[in-house]
Amino acid sequence: MLHLQALTKQYATGDLALGGITLTIPAGQVVGLIGPSGAGKSTLIRCVNRLVEPSGGSIYLENIDLTRLSRSQLRQARRRMAMIFQEFALVERLTVMENVLSGQLGYVPFWRSLLRQFPAEAVGNAFATLDRVGLTDHIDKRADTLSGGQRQRVGIARALLQNPDLLLVDEPTASLDPKTSRQIMRLLTDVCAEQKLAAIINIHDVALARMFVQRIVGLRYGQVVFDGPPENLDAAALTMIYGAEDWTGTMQEADWGTEPYDQLDPMTQNRLVPA
Amino acid sequence: MFEHSQQIPTASEYPTTWKRPPFIRSPWLRYGLYLLALCYLVIGFNTVEINWTRVSEGIPRGWIFVSGFLAPDFLSRGGDIWQGIKESLTMTLTSTIAGIALSIPIGVGAARNLAPMPIYLTCRSIIAITRSFQEIIIAILFVAMVGFGPLAGFLTLTLATIGFLAKLLAEDIEDIDESQTEAIRSTGASWLQLINYAVQPQVMPRLIGLSMYRLDINFRESAVIGIVGAGGIGATLNTAIDRYEFDSAAAILLIIIVIVLLSEYSSGYIRNRVQ
Numbered sequence: 001m002l003h004l005q006a007l008t009k010q011y012a013t014g015d016l017a018l019g020g021i022t023l024t025i026p027a028g029q030v031v032g033l034i035g036p037s038g039a040g041k042s043t044l045i046r047c048v049n050r051l052v053e054p055s056g057g058s059i060y061l062e063n064i065d066l067t068r069l070s071r072s073q074l075r076q077a078r079r080r081m082a083m084i085f086q087e088f089a090l091v092e093r094l095t096v097m098e099n100v101l102s103g104q105l106g107y108v109p110f111w112r113s114l115l116r117q118f119p120a121e122a123v124g125n126a127f128a129t130l131d132r133v134g135l136t137d138h139i140d141k142r143a144d145t146l147s148g149g150q151r152q153r154v155g156i157a158r159a160l161l162q163n164p165d166l167l168l169v170d171e172p173t174a175s176l177d178p179k180t181s182r183q184i185m186r187l188l189t190d191v192c193a194e195q196k197l198a199a200i201i202n203i204h205d206v207a208l209a210r211m212f213v214q215r216i217v218g219l220r221y222g223q224v225v226f227d228g229p230p231e232n233l234d235a236a237a238l239t240m241i242y243g244a245e246d247w248t249g250t251m252q253e254a255d256w257g258t259e260p261y262d263q264l265d266p267m268t269q270n271r272l273v274p275a
Numbered sequence: 276m277f278e279h280s281q282q283i284p285t286a287s288e289y290p291t292t293w294k295r296p297p298f299i300r301s302p303w304l305r306y307g308l309y310l311l312a313l314c315y316l317v318i319g320f321n322t323v324e325i326n327w328t329r330v331s332e333g334i335p336r337g338w339i340f341v342s343g344f345l346a347p348d349f350l351s352r353g354g355d356i357w358q359g360i361k362e363s364l365t366m367t368l369t370s371t372i373a374g375i376a377l378s379i380p381i382g383v384g385a386a387r388n389l390a391p392m393p394i395y396l397t398c399r400s401i402i403a404i405t406r407s408f409q410e411i412i413i414a415i416l417f418v419a420m421v422g423f424g425p426l427a428g429f430l431t432l433t434l435a436t437i438g439f440l441a442k443l444l445a446e447d448i449e450d451i452d453e454s455q456t457e458a459i460r461s462t463g464a465s466w467l468q469l470i471n472y473a474v475q476p477q478v479m480p481r482l483i484g485l486s487m488y489r490l491d492i493n494f495r496e497s498a499v500i501g502i503v504g505a506g507g508i509g510a511t512l513n514t515a516i517d518r519y520e521f522d523s524a525a526a527i528l529l530i531i532i533v534i535v536l537l538s539e540y541s542s543g544y545i546r547n548r549v550q
Contacts, residue, residue, distance in 0.1 A: 049461050051457055051460065051461060075463045075464075075465065076463065077463075078460075078461060078462065078463035079462070079463040081461075082461070082462070083457075083458065083461040085454060085457075085458060087454055089454040089455055089457060089458035090455070090458070091455050091458075091459070091472060091473055091476050091477070092452075092455070092476070092477070093476040093477065093479070093480075094472070094476050098472075102458075102459060102462060102464070102472050103462055104462075105459065105462045105463065105464035105465075105468045105472065106462050106463025106464060107463075110465060110467045110468055110471075113464075113468050113471060113472070114467075114471055155458075158458075158462070162462055162463070168461075
């Protein structure tokens, strides 16, 4: 569904962030993108929706080459690729509902968004999505009054309101505590499974990635150095991606972490793992 | 264990004093600059001529002015004062509103992160021109162009408001949190939607605060530019002083003080509320 062909990005400073990445992601697949800081993870997903302009190569979403789109075509294409951010990137002074409905901005004319008169279907969808992520009680609160985990749920709901085919997720858990991180990763992978979305998830926490994704891609110096299922990610592979280090702790945590949680989400009182 | 502790130096081997490195590294330059500043101060003081006889003659004249304040006369020129106040308040309010209306597009155009280069340069030039002259000079120019009266005052204050508000708004827009803009842009939002959803919520409290502040600056300025013929309470004040009617002048000044205090308190209240 998404195909990167020899994608390169060189910044104006001369730094080569991506050195010819070729990668194919089929529909509905959740990919964890790991690698040391500065390996180009963030640049890669920002090149896909062209928040960062790639310097070479092509990006195909189905059969559209995203690198050759005009401004207005790009806006249309962006609706299909929703982004989720590390620091949540909610508009702080808008309400939760406005933030979620802003996912619809690419579909509605300016006057509708200005007067907050979104189509009935979109509003219904927003309520349903807020219920799905467990924020029904916070709809009219301002985004800056929420906790980190709640904010990321708003971020996910906003992304889902775009009716995307692909989620671009940049460090979704880096600002969250370990437990909330797991809840957010579970929510993300669950909605991807429910709505058959593909996703690229940039993530620092290797153990967390191994727990939740079907495929892991390792980047180093802007090159793909690992691509495979989480089981194949052994100490040798980690050394290839990050450099030499004692990896036993990371491996053990992942084994322990795959056990299902049998507890209630404090916010929604839903079972964290559907029985 | 024992071997390990031997490698660490004991506390007595570390230095026990530490000083913050000075801002100017070279001691010659540092003390040289101190000396230069001191010389300048001494020479400066020696050139000030104080004519004590003029000071002593001035005191009784000052006293007449002050005693006017002790008995302000609101009534004998009551009609003129009321007329002047009305004119000033009208001038202030209309020029502030017109100024805000013009500042918003110019301010948005002068923000480097939103506007393309040609628009940015045009808007920055408009701001630079409106800021380059003091209100009194602009007022003299407009009085020459459109004649005596409040129209000249209105034009002056409108122009001054643009210089102030558009510049500060542009700077505030340049300081916004880019991640919120990025998030709205990635939904496929148009430029106007981006302004409405990502920029406006971030700058609105400051825009309201600055507008309130400008309202009370404009009232004070309206009193000053009246002196050069731009109408309002300043003209009335000027006439009163020219006729040595210090009691009426005192009444006018007291009214100005009360109005400025009122607008100060109300603008402070509003600024707190919109945070």
